[in-house]
Amino acid sequence: SQTIHQWPATLVQPVGSPLSLECTVEGTSNPNLYWYRQAAGRGLQLLFYSVGIGQISSEVPQNLSASRPQDRQFILSSKKLLLSDSGFYLCAWRRTAGTEAFFGQGTRLTVV
Amino acid sequence: GENVEQHPSTLSVQEGDSAVIKCTYSDSASNYFPWYKQELGKRPQLIIDIRSNVGEKKDQRIAVTLNKTAKHFSLHITETQPEDSAVYFCAARGYGSSNTGKLIFGQGTTLQVKP
Numbered sequence: 001s002q003t004i005h006q007w008p009a010t011l012v013q014p015v016g017s018p019l020s021l022e023c024t025v026e027g028t029s030n031p032n033l034y035w036y037r038q039a040a041g042r043g044l045q046l047l048f049y050s051v052g053i054g055q056i057s058s059e060v061p062q063n064l065s066a067s068r069p070q071d072r073q074f075i076l077s078s079k080k081l082l083l084s085d086s087g088f089y090l091c092a093w094r095r096t097a098g099t100e101a102f103f104g105q106g107t108r109l110t111v112v
Numbered sequence: 113g114e115n116v117e118q119h120p121s122t123l124s125v126q127e128g129d130s131a132v133i134k135c136t137y138s139d140s141a142s143n144y145f146p147w148y149k150q151e152l153g154k155r156p157q158l159i160i161d162i163r164s165n166v167g168e169k170k171d172q173r174i175a176v177t178l179n180k181t182a183k184h185f186s187l188h189i190t191e192t193q194p195e196d197s198a199v200y201f202c203a204a205r206g207y208g209s210s211n212t213g214k215l216i217f218g219q220g221t222t223l224q225v226k227p
Contacts, residue, residue, distance in 0.1 A: 032213045043118070043219035044156070044201060051213045059113075059214075090155065094215070099144050099163075099205075101215055103155040 002027035006091045006104030013111055019064075019078040021107050023091030026072065031093040033074040034101065035066055038088040050074060051096070086111045114139040116204050118218025125192050126226050133221045135202035136184040144205040145185045147176060150220075151198045159200075160187070192225045199223070 006023045013019060025031050035047040046059045048066035056066050063082060067075045074091060091104040115138040125131050137145075146161035162169045162176045162185065169176050173192075178185040189196055199220045206214035 034215060036217070044203075044217035046214070046216055049214055057214070092215075094213075096213075099161060100146065100158045101203075103157070106155055 002093075002102070004091065004093055004102055004104045006107060008107060009105060010108045011110070013081050013109065015083055015111055016080050019076070019081050019085070019109070021076040021089055021091075021109075023074045023076075023104055024072055025093045028072070028093070028095060030071060030096055032096055032101075033068065034092040034094075035074065035076050036090045036092065038090060038106075040087070044090065048076070081111045083111050085109065114142060114204055114206050114214060114216045116202060116216050116218040118202050118221060120221060121219060122222045122224070124224045124226065127192060127194060129192055131187075131189045131192050131196070131223055131225075133187045133200055133202070133223075134184060135186070135204075135218050136182075137204040137216075138183070139204065139206060140180075140183060142204040142206055145176070145178060146203050146205075147174075147187050148201045148203065148217075149198045150201065156201060189223075192223075194225050194227050197223055197225045 003026045033050045036044045038044050050056050050068045064078050089107045092101045094101040118135045143164040147159050148156035149159045150156040160171050160174050160176050162178050173190045175188045199222050201220050202218040
């Protein structure tokens with residue numbers, strides 16, 4: 001069976017510090033991978049998605065970046081966090097020819 | 113790019129009543145429309161979905177309808193129960209050279225079912 005791991009679950013970081021959130025998927029190959037951000041009481045904003053290794057599509061301008069160094073690994077990064085980067089970050093995967101997207105547990109990031 | 117609008121943002125109903133949430137999408141090439149339920153502090157989970165070649169789909173108390181011409185789709189929950197209280201998200205999946213794989217969500221609807 002397929003599983004998705006996302007860590008850490010919670011993170012408190014000072015303004016200006018770097019960020020690295022990691023997401024890995026097990027039990028499948030060549031998945032579509034997604035990073036979403038959910039601000040408090042808001043919807044799911046698509047940040048990045050990837051249909052293959054090294055293929056990253058950015059949806060919104062921001063100080064975040066994403067990388068896919070391996071087929072089942074998706075990393076969200078920032079060199080310098082802003083207060084506005086606080087939120088609930090969700091990683092998700094979907095089979096290339098599939099439909100349903102499966103979400104990770106999420107990372108609650110608080111920038112102080 | 114694809115844009116998904118969802119209404120209402122909040123919905124309060126009495127237990128046993130029906131609830132309807134509506135979404136519109138902009139990309140006529142979108143071909144897959146899922147609905148997710150997110151309970152407080154948890155990850156979103158799929159509750160029902162519909163493909164563009166189908167007009168309606170039902171699963172017990174939940175149904176989804178799709179109007180491709182008007183580019184809108186709706187979630188219908190009948191005989192609501194307190195455990196239906198959650199945030200519901202609609203989404204549309206892109207199709208085509210520049211949008212394949214992209215999954216765009218609506219803003220979410222907070223449903224409260226009062227006992």
